[in-house]
Amino acid sequence: MYQLLSLFSFLIRAYLCYCTIDNIPILANPILNSILGEVISLYTILWAISYFVVGRFYDKGSKPLLGVILYFIVYVVILGITYLLLLLLTYIGVLPMVI
Numbered sequence: 001m002y003q004l005l006s007l008f009s010f011l012i013r014a015y016l017c018y019c020t021i022d023n024i025p026i027l028a029n030p031i032l033n034s035i036l037g038e039v040i041s042l043y044t045i046l047w048a049i050s051y052f053v054v055g056r057f058y059d060k061g062s063k064p065l066l067g068v069i070l071y072f073i074v075y076v077v078i079l080g081i082t083y084l085l086l087l088l089l090t091y092i093g094v095l096p097m098v099i
Helices: 002-023 030-039 042-057 064-092
Strands: none
Touching: 002 042, 002 064, 042 064
């Protein structure tokens, strides 16, 4: 059950990231935007923050299904906050940045 729920969680998170973060360009130049996405990946930053937050409340290995569910919820909340912040920066005119 853990493996199935983990896979399902990953697929939903990947789809949500694609629908949100990938649709807002951070840099005006698409080539530089791709390079920035590979070097400083927002997905990695979201992973690290979510992993740290869940680790504060959950002992690894105690209940794996609970860990998957907590991680999914925390990740989606942080993703939503990040997306709203990117939308706000786009609305204000900060994004996309011209370099």
